[in-house]
Amino acid sequence: MAHPLDHLPIQRMNGAGNEILVLDLRGSDHELAPQEARAIANAPGLRFDQLMALYRPRRPGDDAFMRIYNVDGSLSAACGNGTRCVAYVLAREGKDALHLETDAGVIETQRRADTAFTVDMGRPRLDWRQIPLAHAVEDTRKVALDPPVAGAPAHFSAVSMGNPHAVFFVDDAAKIDLETLGPRIEYHPLFPERVNVSFAQMFAQGDILLRVWERGTGATRACGSAACATLVAAARAGLGDRAARLRLPGGELTIDWRADDHVLMTGPVEFEFETTLDPQIFRDLAA
Incomplete structure (x- = not known):
């Protein structure tokens, strides 16, 4: 039985050397599972630092809903270098400014040059509960x-x-x-x-x-x-x-x-290649 990710295109980029994959699922109802992210990471040439999965926007005015996967399949709520790579992908659709919803809130991006983007990473959270730490500390500076x-x-x-x-x-x-x-x-x-x-x-x-x-x-x-x-x-x-x-x-x-x-991050994006996901990647996973 075919897997929902078989033959889908995936793009490899890097943001300041951070190895990023962008998987566009805006045209699909499939949600990437942790074991699928791990399988992609183990495929030849596709190991990543973060995999950025794009889904259809859930709210009016947003350009996409985005989930971020680490190489072990765990989720991350933020990845500035990966978000710049997403901005590069969507800039090719004519979108120089983006609103991207994540599990941590909305991230805004702005194109600065052909391969340079600024990401508004939002406000830092400095209370021990927000970080979080296992117990109260008087001052998170030290x-x-x-x-x-x-x-x-x-x-x-x-x-x-x-x-x-x-x-x-x-x-x-x-x-x-x-x-x-x-x-x-x-x-x-x-x-x-x-x-x-x-x-x-x-x-x-x-x-x-x-x-x-x-x-x-x-x-x-x-x-x-x-x-x-x-x-x-x-x-x-x-x-x-x-x-x-x-x-x-x-x-x-x-x-x-x-x-x-707000903390703003500006940096480069480098496109490396685009390929399609080989069905062999998911042969051991249930469809």
């Missing part, structure tokens, strides 16, 4: 990592950009053992929904180097929501201004925390 993790800094800044982030400010981000510390902190009992883990090194004013372990994905070349969370954390800690260039292994992002409390 939270003790308790119990401690060997090799990790003792404190971090907690921010939610629709998904939870722990930002550690370090003297030398290159020396961080990301593959070891990332998963230990992601699954730390302090984070009931797990957490994205960032190690940030401050340079001159407005210049931040960032390495990220992404919840449900692992070490990644870029993470837009982590870049936003890091800028917010640095500004709250008095380490930098409310606008900066974030340098990640895959490229650069410009983050601006505006006076209206």
